[in-house]
Amino acid sequence: MDWLKKGAVTFSLAFGKVEKDALAQNDSESILAGNIAIVNPYVSNQLMTDLKEGRLTQQVKEFRKKHYQILRESAKYKFKDGQLLSEDEVRAMKIVQGDPYDGYPVEVNFDNKAIGTSLFETTTVRPLKVQRGVVPRFKIESYTSNVHVRNVDGKNKLLDFYIPKSPENTAILSELESLKNNKRLSDLVNFTKTSFTTQDAEMLVFEYRMLAFDKVVEYNNNYIVKMFAECVSDGRWKADWTQIID
């Protein structure tokens, strides 16, 4: 029986390597460079057992690296109407025109819908983050439904904060109306930085340093607060840490 066991080990190791080679495409070759051999082909699926038990082994780290590569790549594609849309087609689908008051093209459309509450949270959280040096009467991030980022010249952007004229926003509407008619320094627009991360698989971080308040306009039953900003992070991949394995 020994020859059979030995043969099985050789076969498994050889096969494992071929399979991993075939799986390693594009920028995932580095996974192979630091790959370790399959530990024991006789026991159950060790990787899956480690994952299920929450053990962070070297193999789990390599698996995680691959996992996020697949997630990042797959975020670029969509299967629709019986065909796989190309990266360009998917990108075109995400582009919106925005309001007609500015000609700068909209390059990012961020949905700031409230993240649902979990078993252990009591309040809803919105993904838009704002940094400020004052305590405002109204926090713009709590009322904003969408953010459009318009490209001015590459480095400088115009950020459109959409605030719906909905019953739950009644408190802020008079402040917006007043800001629209009378441009002045208001604590609503007195903040220094804003950032957001596109949700789920894409996980791109956008960060801006605020430069100046531009105007407030009304469009599609929304008030839009427009502010000029300098881009600090233009879509950095948040999961890049998973690609570094000790």
Next chain:
Amino acid sequence: MEYSEDEILDCVNRWEHTGLLYGLPLHEKEELAPIYDNVARLSLSKFDSGEISREVSDLMDNVMFPICRRLYRRVGYNFNIEKMVQELIKKVTENKTELVKPLNKDEVKNPIVEFAVVFADTYDDDIISKKQFSDTEYIERVDKILDTVRHILLNKELVSFVDRTSSDWKIMLSDAKKSKNQTRYWNQTVSKEFITAILSDTNKGI
């Protein structure tokens, strides 16, 4: 498999530790961790029982979690996990030659990525189907969409948006004035945005 609150917490802790839940808000981790737990359990049991070979098992492990995350994004946590894993085994077995084929230099799409996208975007089962419109509801919805699009496209005024907060959709007009051609072009754009949004909702049974 039903989880108690403590079990969910334990499940989130275990999967959080592997890093596979990174980037998700807490409530999504609470929903996705039990899904991961179940697919891992099924994968282990299928392999241990000899139902699937190591080759299929390894290929499946690679795509299983990205597929679950994408499918969860599309349909939520209400899908038949056992059926999904069964279907995944079938598809991986059918496509294993493609999935292990080395990538040509001029090929852009990775076959594994393509497989994961197609599977997650097309997978369907009895639980997911429950959220779909019946034939009659679908016909009514299509009629309503076409009628609304016709009103937007033929409107002499600039259309701002379609208010769908009540069952009677209202076409909201803008105060701005534009030339006839600009108005047509603008309303065509509004129509496209409206169709994209409403078809997406329709497919989710909303």
